[in-house]
Amino acid sequence: xxxxxxxxxxxxxxxxxxxxxxxxxxxxxxxxxxxxxxxxxxxxxxxxxxxxxxxxxxxxxxxxxxxxxxxxxxxxxxxxxxxxxxxxxxxxxxxxxxxxxxxxxxxxxxxxxxxxxxxxxxxxxxxxxxxxxxxxxxxxxxxxxxxxxxxxxxxxxxxxxxxxxxxxxxxxxxxxxxxxxxxxxxxxxxxxxxxxxxxxxxxxxxxxxxxxxxxxxxxxxxxxxxxxxxxxxxxxxxxxxxxxxxxxxxxxxxxxxxxxxxxx
Numbered sequence: 001x002x003x004x005x006x007x008x009x010x011x012x013x014x015x016x017x018x019x020x021x022x023x024x025x026x027x028x029x030x031x032x033x034x035x036x037x038x039x040x041x042x043x044x045x046x047x048x049x050x051x052x053x054x055x056x057x058x059x060x061x062x063x064x065x066x067x068x069x070x071x072x073x074x075x076x077x078x079x080x081x082x083x084x085x086x087x088x089x090x091x092x093x094x095x096x097x098x099x100x101x102x103x104x105x106x107x108x109x110x111x112x113x114x115x116x117x118x119x120x121x122x123x124x125x126x127x128x129x130x131x132x133x134x135x136x137x138x139x140x141x142x143x144x145x146x147x148x149x150x151x152x153x154x155x156x157x158x159x160x161x162x163x164x165x166x167x168x169x170x171x172x173x174x175x176x177x178x179x180x181x182x183x184x185x186x187x188x189x190x191x192x193x194x195x196x197x198x199x200x201x202x203x204x205x206x207x208x209x210x211x212x213x214x215x216x217x218x219x220x221x222x223x224x225x226x227x228x229x230x231x232x233x234x235x236x237x238x239x240x241x242x243x244x245x246x247x248x249x250x251x252x253x254x255x256x257x258x259x260x261x262x263x264x
Contacts, residue, residue, distance in 0.1 A: 014090030018189030022230035088117035169250030185256035223258025
């Protein structure tokens, strides 16, 4: 299927690895003009070159900027003044016991997961509205609806992204701009691979055994009963960003493997 993304200019925050990298690769394969981002210049360059090699698309560019800071945002906004598609992917997760958590745990995670998307949307979305076409996509999580007790602060930040999605979508009424959120379930990104790899070492078992135990004990509601791949999330992100998805706006789209229950 041709998603009609050729020559659309897209920026993906936090895209040197994991879901962000997979999304960038998906857009590159659709012949979009792709801008990836990270804090480390070497990682940005390596990711850019890998995407070009995998996709055959030479229109892939890297911008090194720490988007958790106003200075990093200023660097980006000077290098890339306008985009057709904005993917707010930058984010972290970390298990922290609520009663042991500190204020800085909450403010740091909120600044990374939420404020980066606010800054980017505030800058790029007015130009989309002026052009009467654009896509803003927040990579949220099923944890935004089903708050994980082992990292409540993370769930809070993902719920905040859903509020942003809802509010910003209201500003697009009557235009060709849409704002949506994607809710991945447990995904085998680089961060998850490191986390579960460490668990496997501690328990002296294989990652496959840890995965089985995780879905049996921690996420038993999953219908998929395995980790989602970053490419599976990326496929949804590419479609939602395409002209073919013009009727989808203000939505929270599940790519959760069936963990979330109910009709909402």
